[in-house]
Amino acid sequence: MAAIGLPQLEEAQDLTALVDDLRVLFEDPDFKLASEIKRTTGKPIVGNFPVYSPVELFHAAGAHPVGLVGAGNQIEIAHADSRFQSFVCSVIKSTLELGLTDRLRDFDGMVFHSICDPARNLASVFKRNFPDQWVEYIHFPQNLVSESSVDYLESEYRRILDRLSELTGKQVTNDDVNQSITLYNRARSLMRDLYAFRRDNPHVLTTKDLYTVVRAGHILTVEEHIRLLEHVQRLVQTKQGHERDHIRVILVGSFCEQPSLDLINAMEEAGLDILDDDFMLGRRWFTEDVRADGDGVRSLAEAYRDRSVISSVKHDSRRHKGEELVAQVRSAKADAVIVSVPKFCEPGLFDYAIYRRALLEANIPHLFVEYEEKMWLFDKVQTEVETFVESLLLD
Amino acid sequence: MAENAEKRNYRGRLHDLQKDLMNDYFDQMTRSANGEGDPSVYLLISGNPVELLRAFDLLPIYPEINALQTAVKKKALPFIQKAEEIGYSTDNCAYVKADIGLYFSGNQAPMAKVPPPSLLLTNYVGCNVYLHWWEHLSELTGAPIFDIDIPFLRTPDGEPRPEDIQYVMRQLGDLIPILERISGKRYDPDRLREVVELSRETGEYWAQIKLLTQLRPSPFDAYFDAVTMMGPLYALRGTKEGRDYFRDAYLELQQKVAQHEGPLPEEKYRLVIEGPPPWPYLRTFREMFERWGAVFVASSYSTVGGLWEFGFRHDPANPLESVAMHMLKWNLTNRNFLQRYAQLKSYVDEWGADGLVIHSVKSCRLFSAGQGDMREYFARQLGVPTLLVESDLEDQRYFSPAQMRTRIDAFMESLEHHKLVSHG
Numbered sequence A: 001m002a003a004i005g006l007p008q009l010e011e012a013q014d015l016t017a018l019v020d021d022l023r024v025l026f027e028d029p030d031f032k033l034a035s036e037i038k039r040t041t042g043k044p045i046v047g048n049f050p051v052y053s054p055v056e057l058f059h060a061a062g063a064h065p066v067g068l069v070g071a072g073n074q075i076e077i078a079h080a081d082s083r084f085q086s087f088v089c090s091v092i093k094s095t096l097e098l099g100l101t102d103r104l105r106d107f108d109g110m111v112f113h114s115i116c117d118p119a120r121n122l123a124s125v126f127k128r129n130f131p132d133q134w135v136e137y138i139h140f141p142q143n144l145v146s147e148s149s150v151d152y153l154e155s156e157y158r159r160i161l162d163r164l165s166e167l168t169g170k171q172v173t174n175d176d177v178n179q180s181i182t183l184y185n186r187a188r189s190l191m192r193d194l195y196a197f198r199r200d201n202p203h204v205l206t207t208k209d210l211y212t213v214v215r216a217g218h219i220l221t222v223e224e225h226i227r228l229l230e231h232v233q234r235l236v237q238t239k240q241g242h243e244r245d246h247i248r249v250i251l252v253g254s255f256c257e258q259p260s261l262d263l264i265n266a267m268e269e270a271g272l273d274i275l276d277d278d279f280m281l282g283r284r285w286f287t288e289d290v291r292a293d294g295d296g297v298r299s300l301a302e303a304y305r306d307r308s309v310i311s312s313v314k315h316d317s318r319r320h321k322g323e324e325l326v327a328q329v330r331s332a333k334a335d336a337v338i339v340s341v342p343k344f345c346e347p348g349l350f351d352y353a354i355y356r357r358a359l360l361e362a363n364i365p366h367l368f369v370e371y372e373e374k375m376w377l378f379d380k381v382q383t384e385v386e387t388f389v390e391s392l393l394l395d
Numbered sequence B: 001m002a003e004n005a006e007k008r009n010y011r012g013r014l015h016d017l018q019k020d021l022m023n024d025y026f027d028q029m030t031r032s033a034n035g036e037g038d039p040s041v042y043l044l045i046s047g048n049p050v051e052l053l054r055a056f057d058l059l060p061i062y063p064e065i066n067a068l069q070t071a072v073k074k075k076a077l078p079f080i081q082k083a084e085e086i087g088y089s090t091d092n093c094a095y096v097k098a099d100i101g102l103y104f105s106g107n108q109a110p111m112a113k114v115p116p117p118s119l120l121l122t123n124y125v126g127c128n129v130y131l132h133w134w135e136h137l138s139e140l141t142g143a144p145i146f147d148i149d150i151p152f153l154r155t156p157d158g159e160p161r162p163e164d165i166q167y168v169m170r171q172l173g174d175l176i177p178i179l180e181r182i183s184g185k186r187y188d189p190d191r192l193r194e195v196v197e198l199s200r201e202t203g204e205y206w207a208q209i210k211l212l213t214q215l216r217p218s219p220f221d222a223y224f225d226a227v228t229m230m231g232p233l234y235a236l237r238g239t240k241e242g243r244d245y246f247r248d249a250y251l252e253l254q255q256k257v258a259q260h261e262g263p264l265p266e267e268k269y270r271l272v273i274e275g276p277p278p279w280p281y282l283r284t285f286r287e288m289f290e291r292w293g294a295v296f297v298a299s300s301y302s303t304v305g306g307l308w309e310f311g312f313r314h315d316p317a318n319p320l321e322s323v324a325m326h327m328l329k330w331n332l333t334n335r336n337f338l339q340r341y342a343q344l345k346s347y348v349d350e351w352g353a354d355g356l357v358i359h360s361v362k363s364c365r366l367f368s369a370g371q372g373d374m375r376e377y378f379a380r381q382l383g384v385p386t387l388l389v390e391s392d393l394e395d396q397r398y399f400s401p402a403q404m405r406t407r408i409d410a411f412m413e414s415l416e417h418h419k420l421v422s423h424g
């Protein structure tokens, strides 16, 4: 078996082959790469549940943050479904299943966030079932118009930093935090560039490939992820692609539980050029760089309030999700919107009603699809997308 | 028939009084909707700052109460379906759907006409759906929104942090000028103190009432009768009428205690229940337990609005702080899931219960997500006989009486067996 880790980039000149190699890294329910990183660097691994996690803090404290977004279609759920009912989304259950089947044994801790009610209860269920694990929960502010929310979030981050120091034994300085911000800024800006490139060249950089490269950041160290992103940026400049008879769409609703890579691929193949999406949204949370020359913790808190994406799990009464989606469609010159929401995901499902009203009013066609991470047969979604594409192409 | 009449009687005056009070409240709502009464502010049930609204003579409107009252009358389904037609999912909380459907039906609820909001005040106390719900209402009605963000209890000691308290206090500070504007009245700290004192007294009676069910027999059912009292507890907290209601209810229940009277001719089983009730089938659900002589002596649902029986009181000496602490610490929904396990465990132990019933409702993931783990904890780890049944709190399509009855009968039979064995 090949060594686990990022492939030799100098040799990886073919994006498709590279993506196939990367896919193995994140589709591994045993997290061998994370264990390997822990073994070679001595850093504790802290898993972070979606959507956004302040990974800079984990990095600065000397831990290795690993994005833990369920188990896709890699494992069967045999134990967790007796803990969480049938009407709870899959990522909750598969994440717990990973724990109950001892696949997280090399993880030193887990952090959950105030994104929805099931995720919040999952944090407690983790605590009870894995009493030796370091389990944390971050409450993000939901009143973003008040100046007090930044002070609050700063204090919440300092609390988390203190808890992390207990785990890693490292006292964190402001320089440490700023250095971590600088690194993650770099990764985020490279991802923003790739997103911009894909928007103009969806036939060159497919969503399947872009997704994989972004997703790899969940498990690689940030330094390695930056190397990967830079390499991919070079590769796509020279890559050829053929224009396709596709419709141009914006995809929303997939900010937390992720569809399998094959489903993303199937949707593209069914005739979509995806110009923008919200896959892996937490990794791309900020729309601009976070300040890296001030009080780092404060800068992260400020950026959360003022320079972050709009999202179903962040309530910002200054903004209107429907209007922003319509504006996004117009500026990308997209033909339509795909609202693809994980089954049972209340935040996503609620927002669908808002999107629907806005899109109908703006006369923008849309297709609503529901998926589950563990979905193997996606004929249904594929057919729905194909029919939708045909109806638009015939118009 | 005779039996029915008798049942209604021994359940007592507190039910009739409640009806009158709530009817008055709904009349106020209709008046406000017709532009004659006080301006209305929409608010949520769980640990809320209604005292502030009352201090400005603003009428609190609770879409949750409207939704549940509609469901009790089995009139919610058309509203739910209306919402589903316009993009709301079968998997969204049905309270929200019933409310959105009501909005699109001209706001005429079965018991009142619902006024449009002057302000949408989100007390984000645990339930994430609250944030979505109010966001939707704001879009539809155009009313301004103010989110009071309440940090969840998440630290190992389960206490709010000083920074959390400061954050909430500052938000309440931001809210006051908004309430001044809407009500056209100046903030008067003395008036707030009066209201908070009324809430303190109400809380005192309510706590005493809740502790009565530790006695044998329990003088009332801490689920089915408690929900009756929850109406005035929320809709009228901070008013004289509300306080008087609880005083009268307490006196009446004390009399029952003196006469060793309970809600049933004989109390055979004492149970604890977790989760909201199936409103459209409340009566049916109750009878499924009554026929076994089972009484609920404690329920987590009756503490969503506040945990008075565990010691909370509003404090007229520190009115705003106590309102903040009520939202942060002293209600079920802002506490974490393991704190809920501890609360239920204390009910089982200190209220002397024979078993736990978990009513898992699809709509409310705040309550239900993870209740399988809760069952595991109680049944396996603590050895408490535990039953988990599923339906919904609003949507009658999810309640199947035959199946429910079979599950409950099987549980009660095993409990009977358990009792026989353990008592020799």
Ligand code: SF4
Pocket (backbone or CB within 6 Å): A050, A089, A090, A091, A092, A115, A116, A117, A118, A119, A256, A257, A313, A342, A344, A345, A346, A347, A348
């Ligand atoms: S997919 Fe939706 S419901 Fe599930 S954890 Fe994520 S945000 Fe919560």
Ligand code: SF4
Pocket (backbone or CB within 6 Å): B064, B093, B094, B095, B096, B127, B128, B129, B130, B363, B364, B365, B366, B367, B393
């Ligand atoms: S999810 Fe539960 S607490 Fe939240 S609005 Fe619905 S019923 Fe109420």
